[in-house]
Amino acid sequence: MSERSDPRLDVILSEIKRVDDVDLSEGPAYGKHRDMVGSPFAFFRGTVSLYYRDLKDGTLPVEVSRKSLTRIQGDCHLENLGFLTEGGAWAGPDWVHFCPNDYDDAGVGYAEWDLVRYATSLFLAADRARCDDDGTYVNWPLDRLHDSPGFEAARGAAKRFFKRYRKTCAAVADDPIECWEAVIRGFKSKHFLADYEEKARDRAVRGDDFTSKSKLAKAADLESDEPRFKPKDGRIERLTGARADEVRAAFAPYVDDTICDVAIRHGAGLGARHADRYYLLVGPDATDREGDDWRKLLELYHLVEIKEQRPPGFLAHFPEIDPANRMPWAHLVIDSQRLMQRHPDRVLDEVVWEGSHWLVRTRHNSKVSPDAEDLADGDLADNLRDHAKASGMAVALAHARSDKRSVRFETHMAERLSKQAIRELVGVAERYAAQVIHDWARLRRLLDERDLIA
Known part of the structure; x- marks a missing residue:
């Protein structure tokens, strides 16, 4: 059978x-x-989105009920949780903590979607x-995946993730x-996350x-x-002239100081790399500095990202789950982030610009997080x-903050994640x-055979 006659490859x-x-x-x-x-x-x-x-379509069978609806991260995986300064770039080391760090696919969905996606990522990481x-x-070897040391280690970690979420x-x-x-926060020295926490604290204001x-x-x-900005070949390009003026005029009302410089960011991220992004360098201008060297006031400056928002990954396949998901996509992201964070970022907004x-x-x-490697x-x-244990707590807290009118959601999820249910969900994630x-191998084989990897 050729790759092009493979129905699964066609889906991918x-x-x-x-x-x-x-x-x-x-x-x-x-x-x-x-x-x-x-x-x-x-x-x-x-x-x-796959x-x-x-x-x-049931390729990934996960039982859900309306009781588990909440604000979800949407793209919950090992590298999308990490350390950052709560409240924004202005914060010092004592504001660093471990939490979800990416909300680009956030919205109203079933908690199990985040849980199974993270658990799956443990096996893949x-x-x-x-x-x-x-x-x-x-x-x-593809025919012996379930016997691999990585899968064996991930089974235990996934179980602890679900248990910590339930707890x-x-x-x-x-x-x-x-x-x-x-x-x-405050991980002990031998904890896997301790060094990353220290790095995050050192890089804070x-x-x-x-x-x-x-x-x-x-x-x-x-x-x-x-x-x-400092230009970086192929990544950051300073904008000048009319285009920079247009960006300044459009976004100046939504930042907390003067836009001192504008740049365009090329090739950021993996999930939404095709989206347009601009960076703003925001802080006191020459008048407000009153003659002081801006580098001596560096803590008063920060970066702001301007990103054209695309729909969350789940929306095309689950368009009618909740009316909130009909918000403009950027508004849905910031609304979800504000609800899920303990103290939302100081600069967090949406702008309609150029359609x-x-x-x-x-x-x-x-912003510091470990890579899978x-x-x-x-x-x-x-x-x-x-x-996994830190992430189980972090995801549970983010889900729980989404609706503070009652604890119905938390009560349901604590009951939902019985020992038997956890065993089943770990098995679902592993499979x-x-x-x-196997999907990756299909795509890799197709591109290798046709010499399509540029």
Whole structure:
């Protein structure tokens, strides 16, 4: 059987074409799609809509009920949880905590969608951790995936993820006011996440590495006498002239200081790399600085991202779940983020500009999270368990904050996740992870045989 007669491959290609407007059956793979065939985990990250198509048609069977509807992250996986400064870029080290760090696919959905997606990512991240010294992915034989060390380690981690989620929901149901204000931080030195927390604290305002390793320090040209971006070949390009003036005029009302410089960002992210993005360098202008060197006032500056928003990954396949999902896409994202965060970012808004809806949001100075490859540094099973337990609590708190009128949701989820249900969901996630790896192999084989990887 040839690849093109494979119905599953047709599904994969059609979903990629629908979302990204790229026909990988004929044209070469560039950028995002080239990266996607690097590993099954990268494929999983880049095809969030395929996950929801599989939920819709039963390829991924997950039982849900309306009682589990809440605001969901939408693209919940291992690399989309990490450390950041709560409230925005202005915050210092004491505001760093572990939480969801990406809301681009957020909206109203079933909690199980986030849970199964994260659990699936544990298997795929463990699989991705198997790599050469240069980081190149080394795949396990497809016919023995379930016997691989990565899958064995991920089973235990997935079980602990669901158990910690259940425990947190029960705690919220018992004492919601205290739990809604809970944060996850202060990991002990041997914990897998401890070093990442320390890095995030160091890069926050007033942290030891703020002036050298923060997002602001890396993006701004600290050699310049005026606040401006540092051009990076192929990634960040400064805008000048009429286009920069148009961006300033459109977005100045939505930021908290003067827009000192404008840049366009090329090739950001994996799931939505085709979306247009601009960066703003925001802070005091020359008048407000009163002659002071802007670099001595660096903590008063921050980055703001302007991103053309696309629909969340689930929406095409589940358009009628809740009326809230009919909001403009950018509004849905910021509405969900404000509900799910304990203290939302200071700069978080939407703007209708040039016929599209745009997100306006803070670029956190100290957004730090482990990559899947980092799991191989030390004991894989221990690292997975550490991440899974922290994530179970973080996702539960985000879900729970979505509706503070009652604890009906938390009570339901604590009851829903019985021991038997957890065993079944872990099995569902493992089987789907194997499906993803086979899907990745299908796409990789097609592109390799046709020499379409540019």
